[in-house]
Each structure stands twice: as C-alpha cells, then as structure tokens.
Amino acid sequence: MVSYIPPHGTYKGGPEGFTYNQEKDHWICSQNKIIPFTKVFYEGHNKNKKKEYRASKYICIDCPIRSECLKKSQEKRITITFYREEYERNNLRVNSKRGRYMKAKRQSTVEPVFGTLTQFMGLRKINTIGIGQANKVMHLSAMAYNLKKYLKFITKTVKSDAKAMYQLFSMIKRMFRPQISVLEVLIF
Numbered sequence: 608m609v610s611y612i613p614p615h616g617t618y619k620g621g622p623e624g625f626t627y628n629q630e631k632d633h634w635i636c637s638q639n640k641i642i643p644f645t646k647v648f649y650e651g652h653n654k655n656k657k658k659e660y661r662a663s664k665y666i667c668i669d670c671p672i673r674s675e676c677l678k679k680s681q682e683k684r685i686t687i688t689f690y691r692e693e694y695e696r697n698n699l700r701v702n703s704k705r706g707r708y709m710k711a712k713r714q715s716t717v718e719p720v721f722g723t724l725t726q727f728m729g730l731r732k733i734n735t736i737g738i739g740q741a742n743k744v745m746h747l748s749a750m751a752y753n754l755k756k757y758l759k760f761i762t763k764t765v766k767s768d769a770k771a772m773y774q775l776f777s778m779i780k781r782m783f784r785p786q787i788s789v790l791e792v793l794i795f
Contacts (some may be wrong), residue, residue: 611709613701619688620695634660634685635784638670642683656689724748 621627625634625642634642642662650657663682667673676684688694700706703723724730733741 609700611701611706612696612697614697616653617653617688618694619657620691620795621687622685624686632764634677636670636683638672640666640670640683642666642685647689650686657686658691660685660687664734680682718759720752722750724752 621634624637627634632644636642640662642660645661647656647657647658649655664681667677667683670676701710728748728751730744733744735741735744
C-alpha cells in the first residue's frame with residue numbers, strides 16, 4: 608500500500624543552512640563546524656520519537672555568526688524527527704504528479720463525505736466505548752449518508768421521468784391536434 612497523505616504537524620526536518628552527513632550521522636553548519644548526534648528521546652504527550660544533535664559551547668565560541676545562529680542559547684541544538692528519511696520520501700511522493708492527482712481525487716471523493724457527516728449529520732463525537740462500537744456507529748452513519756444520497760438521486764430521476772412523460776404527451780397531442788380539429792369540423 609502506497610500512501611499519498613502529507614506529514615502531520617509533528618514532522619521536523621533539518622534546519623536551513625546546515626548539511627547532513629548520513630554516513631557519520633552529524634550536521635555541518637555553514638562555518639564547517641560539526642554538530643554531533645547526542646541522543647534519541649520521546650517528546651510531548653504523544654511521545655513522538657526525536658533525534659537530538661548538540662554542539663558544546665566550546666565548538667561555537669569563536670564562530671563569527673554565533674549570535675545569529677545561537678541567539679540566547681549557549682550551544683547549538685538541532686532536534687529532528689527520528690523517521691526523517693521516511694518523511695522526506697513521503698514528501699517526494701506527495702509532491703509528485705501522481706501525488707497531486709491523488710490529493711485532488713481524495714478531496715473530491717472522501718473528504719466531502721466526512722465533512723457532511725461531521726457538519727450536518729451530527730457525527731462530531733462518537734460516544735461509545737471501544738473500537739468495535741465506534742466502527743458500528745461509522746457503518747450506520749455511512750449507511751445513512753448513502754441512503755440520503757440515493758433518495759436524492761431517485762427524486763431527480765422521478766422528476767426527470769415525469770418531465771419526459773409530459774413532453775412526450777405534449778408532442779403526441781401536437782401531432783394529433785390537426786386531425787382532431789378536422790374531425791371536429793366534419794362532425795359539426
């Protein structure tokens with residue numbers, strides 16, 4: 608299965624102006640100073656896995672752009688998403704021609720359904736316990752959505768059939784109108 612979904616808000620790529628050396632797993636700044644890998648940690652309440660690179664204050668002490676780069680900090684610290692390579696591969700896939708096509712397809716087919724369910728059919732919150740029960744609610748909501756869509760389609764068909772019948776009878780009436788008037792003259 609190939610995904611064409613853009614990364615969510617927890618994605619953190621590398622900083623601008625720095626180059627990454629994948630072989631030695633460190634960053635190099637514009638002044639050719641090395642910022643080495645220090646640790647892997649989990650951030651926030653979602654426990655997002657991150658990698659941290661940190662240069663000690665002694666590496667940056669004589670740097671000409673120290674005040675711009677470090678601002679108020681004493682040492683350079685770079686934090687990136689642990690799965691950076693996978694995210695970047697996904698970004699390339701999403702921004703490809705096929706990815707743009709799939710995004711347009713998703714926006715025109717899937718997302719309007721969820722928008723209708725949440726905004727107009729009261730499915731902003733599912734008040735059930737467990738995934739199985741929530742799944743049942745989603746299936747019932749999908750059935751209600753499809754039934755509503757089907758009923759709209761049927762009424763359009765009925766209206767168009769009635770209009771077609773009216774036009775057919777009008778045409779038949781026009782065709783036989785001269786003959787009816789001739790019969791009226793002959794009878795009276």
